[in-house]
Structures are given as C-alpha cells and as structure tokens.
Amino acid sequence: MSDIKLKITDREGVLHEVDAPTDMNMNLMEVVRSYELAPEGTIGICGGMAMCASCQCYVTSSHDLPEMSDDEDAMLAEAFNVKDNSRLGCQLHMTPELDGLEVELAPES
Amino acid sequence: MIKTDILIIGAGPTGLFAVFEAGLLQLKCHLIDALPQAGGQCSEIYPKKPIYDIPGFPEVLAGDLVDNLMEQIKAFQPGFTLAERAETIEKQEDGSFIVTTNKGTKHQAPIVAIAGGLGSFEPRKPLLENLTKFEDNGVAYMIKDPEVYRDKKVVIAGGGDSALDWSIFLADIAAEVTLVHRRNEFRGALDSVEKVQQLKNAGKINLVTPAEIVGLRGDDALTAVEIKKTGEDENIILEVDSFIALFGLSPKLGPIGDWGLEIEKNAIKVDNALDYQTNIPGIYAIGDVNTYPGKLKLILCGFHEATLMCQSAYQKIYPDKKYVMKYTTVGGVTGFDGTKKESPKAVVKAIE
Numbered sequence: 224m225s226d227i228k229l230k231i232t233d234r235e236g237v238l239h240e241v242d243a244p245t246d247m248n249m250n251l252m253e254v255v256r257s258y259e260l261a262p263e264g265t266i267g268i269c270g271g272m273a274m275c276a277s278c279q280c281y282v283t284s285s286h287d288l289p290e291m292s293d294d295e296d297a298m299l300a301e302a303f304n305v306k307d308n309s310r311l312g313c314q315l316h317m318t319p320e321l322d323g324l325e326v327e328l329a330p331e332s
Numbered sequence: 333m334i335k336t337d338i339l340i341i342g343a344g345p346t347g348l349f350a351v352f353e354a355g356l357l358q359l360k361c362h363l364i365d366a367l368p369q370a371g372g373q374c375s376e377i378y379p380k381k382p383i384y385d386i387p388g389f390p391e392v393l394a395g396d397l398v399d400n401l402m403e404q405i406k407a408f409q410p411g412f413t414l415a416e417r418a419e420t421i422e423k424q425e426d427g428s429f430i431v432t433t434n435k436g437t438k439h440q441a442p443i444v445a446i447a448g449g450l451g452s453f454e455p456r457k458p459l460l461e462n463l464t465k466f467e468d469n470g471v472a473y474m475i476k477d478p479e480v481y482r483d484k485k486v487v488i489a490g491g492g493d494s495a496l497d498w499s500i501f502l503a504d505i506a507a508e509v510t511l512v513h514r515r516n517e518f519r520g521a522l523d524s525v526e527k528v529q530q531l532k533n534a535g536k537i538n539l540v541t542p543a544e545i546v547g548l549r550g551d552d553a554l555t556a557v558e559i560k561k562t563g564e565d566e567n568i569i570l571e572v573d574s575f576i577a578l579f580g581l582s583p584k585l586g587p588i589g590d591w592g593l594e595i596e597k598n599a600i601k602v603d604n605a606l607d608y609q610t611n612i613p614g615i616y617a618i619g620d621v622n623t624y625p626g627k628l629k630l631i632l633c634g635f636h637e638a639t640l641m642c643q644s645a646y647q648k649i650y651p652d653k654k655y656v657m658k659y660t661t662v663g664g665v666t667g668f669d670g671t672k673k674e675s676p677k678a679v680v681k682a683i684e
Contacts, residue, residue: 264450264598268583274377275582297519301491301579303459332456332582 227322230284233260234328243317251326252278252312265331271313276302278312279329286324288315303332334411336362338645339431339441341418341588344372346619346634347447348401348410353642355408356660359649360668362411362439364418364431366452371398373449374631376581387632397631407667413437417452419587421615429614443614443645446593446600447638448621450583458489458577462548470554471575481506481574487557489545490578491515496524498578503536510538510570512545512559540568545575591615599623607644608637614648616641 226242229251233239243254252267255278269275273294279302282288288310291299295314299305309329315321338354340347343365351361369375371394379395386392392400416433421444423429428442455473457463463471475481475498486506488499491513497520499511511528518525531537540559546567547558557575559568585598593610594601600617602608604624608616618641619634627633646655664674 262598264583264585268450269373269377272378272381275580277582293517294519297491297515297517300513300515300517300519303456303579332459 225319227317227319227324229254229321230323230325231255231258231260231280232325232327234330245317245319247317249317250313251280251315251317251324254317255312255328261328261331266328267313269313273298273311273314276311277331279304279309280312280326281306281308281329282310282324282326283308284323284325286321288321302329304329333430334362334413334437334439336360336411336439336441337649338362338443338445338642339364339429339439340445340447341365341431342372342447342449342619342621343367343370343412343414344447344449344619344634345374345397345401345631346449346638347372347445348398348405349635350445350447350618350638350642351405351408351410352401353639354645355405355668356658356663356665357642357646357655359642359646360410361408362413362441364413364416364433364439366415366417366454368415370402370412370414371395373583374398376453383631385630385632407665407669407671407673409668413439417586421591423612423614427614442649443616445638445641445645446588446610446615446617446621447619447634448585448588448617450598450620451585451588452583453581454584454586455577456579456582458545458579460545460548466548466550466554466575469552470550470573471548471577473577475576478502478505483507484573485571486510486574486576487512487545487570487572488576488578489513490580491518491520492578492580493520493524494580495578496520496528498576499537500524500527500531503531508538508572509536510540510572512540512543514542514544514562516541543568545577548575585621588621593617596623599627606640608641609644616645 231239241258266277268277295311337359338361340363343363354361374394382391416435418431419434420432429444431439482505485508487510489512503509532539543559543561545557546560549556556571600622602617602622618637620629666672
C-alpha cells in the first residue's frame, strides 16, 4: 500500500491536500469523487471513458505526465474552457511518479 | 392524452427492462426520453464500447445490449415519446399523475417510474457573448428539420460524428457549408471523415481548421460569425444565415429536480429497503437517477431495482389482488401482441 499526495483545487477555489492510493487502479477523477470534491453528477459523467470532459482539470505542477491518447486529445478538442495545461482527470492514473501533483478542476460545463 | 399503467421517464437500459418486468404482471408501459432514440447513455455516449458486468454476458457492446432489450420487450408493446423532455407533473384527484413534456404531450398513469439516469441530455453550448440572443434566430444546437437550411449559408462547429454527418448531409441542401473545428483531426467514423474530405476536395464543404468561432454578429438575427484561426492574428468574418454548434450533449437533472422529490447529490432519494419509491407515493426512481445508502450506478443494479419497483407498482394499482411472482420458465411470456413464449413440454412416451 503506497499513497501519494495530491493538491487539488476545487471549482470554488478551495485547496484540498489529499492522499491517493497507487495500488487501486484509480485515476484522478475517481480520487476527486472519492473525496467528494465536486458534486456527484457533475464529474465523471461518462464513467471514465474520455467521452464527456466533465473531469477536465488544469495541471499546475511541472510533472511529467503520460502522453494523451487520441481519445483524450479529441475530447479536449471539443470541450470548453480548455487551456494548454488541460487534461482529463479520468486519464491520469495514480502512479508514484505523480506524487505532489497539483491540479485545479475546470468549471462545470 | 396518452394513458398507461406505468409511465417511465427515461428509455435507458433500466427503463427498458422495467417494461419487461411490468409486462409479466400484465402492466402496460409508456416511455418518455429527451433523446430521439431509446437506449440512454448506452446509445448516445458509448454504443460501440463493451460492457463486461451484465450477468450472463461475458462481453456485450452497449448498443447491442439496447438492441437486445428492445427485442426482449417488443411483445409488451411499449409506447415511446422520444425527443421530448418530461417537464411537469400534476397529481390528479384519483391519485394518478399527468406528466407533460416540453412539447406539450400529456401522459397519464397511476404510477410514474423515473429512470432518468444522470438526467436529460442537453446540448453543450459554446461560451459566446450574445449566444442566447441568437438562439432560434440563427443559432441552433441540433437539427430537427434539415429543410430549414435549404439554400442557406450554414456554419457548423464541432469535431465529432454529428458535426461530420450533418456537414455531409447539408452539403447537398444548403447554399454553403463551412465546418469549423479546433483541430485538424476529427473524431468520427472513418467513412464520414473520408466523405468530408471528398466534399472538401470537390469544393462542397468549406473546411476551416484549426479554428474556433469566437464571435456572433447581427442585429436581431445572426448575419455573420467571427472565426479565429489558430496562429493567425486577424479573425475571419464569415457571412452566414445559421450557426449550428454541435459540441455533444451533457446530462442535466433538469425539471425533475423541481417536482418536489427529495434530492441528494444530484440524485433522487428512494426507499431501498422496500420498493425504490420516492417521498411522493406513486413516484418511483430506479437506476442511476436514484440514491440510497450503498448505491452503485450499475446497469445490473438498475435491472434489480426495476423488478422490485414493478411488483410494488402492481400492488398499488391492484391493492386487492393476490399475486405471487412466477418464474418465466414456468409461466412463459405472454405478450400483449398475442405472442407466447414458453418452455417446451416434456414428452411422456414409452420406450419399447
């Protein structure tokens, strides 16, 4: 059991420091849901298929992130409020390399 | 007025299976859905994706699951009000409910089962100034009647299947079709992408990528859009009659949230110890739309909830009738269309 630490700023601008397990096959969207940092029904709507962009977030730390899949890239091309540092939370899997990751949740759309 | 026994709001897998369970109890169902087709998320978001946790199906595509459910309930002749959103509910003196859609279609039933998933799918709207002002005056988020665009100058924005398919379709009808997308790449069926390529080469579709519509112009009605092409300083002003924004759909709980039901975490609270009834007797909530301690938003849980809901609904409609659940293997399945499915009888015959 190994946990990493994440800093997540919710849609109201409140910063949360949370622990996330790396051995539970979890992604960032699921971590946000497990801590209820965004209301149910407003995040992870498609369940993590990179098909809705409700888990869009802005990565503000300088971690080396896994490359975007075509699905994620295409979804972000259709989403709103997209910035250069936008990623879909459901596509960021919790690995030891992401320890200390800092993200902001994008507005609901 | 459409009259039925159980009015189901939401034609996703849970709502569809409720028709089967109701049918076994000789109860008729009618379904309302905001989408133009049955299947809910399974049809709208991920028809080509596999599901692995439907009991008895090691793997089934979401679209195939919907097709199978439609086949399973066919004999029970469900009615459908599609592409309409349930808007209001009024309780009648006789205890029944009248549900009216946004198009004014009225439905009456003694039992209402909300199987609304995450809500009704609403178009995702781009963040543009004056957008609402031009809605119905040049700006649209879905195409109801393509003839409206005959000989008109149309700009379509989006990068998915609907943007591609409508660009192709309107290329023959409209005077001019421009497709704007933020990337050069499109996410759609391969043959759609190829067809758009052909039409572009033939000069029938004007493709502007990577680009984004950043402004709307016009006094009362839309007359032009402002397009920003990535990497270019000067925006393009394109004269158009219509702007169709096709950025997909996102579910919203919508008007159901104002029906006086107890809501928690964007879902409807139900009695999970008994029958998935809400705080309003006669209104049930099943599938992803409900919540209770330990709730899991799984299709298989929705099937179970639908089944118990139907038993309770039967008791409510016929309080004096005695009934016990019967296995389909024993009782067979008798459709309202006169069909009957039953297990073959064993043959008793001496072997000589």
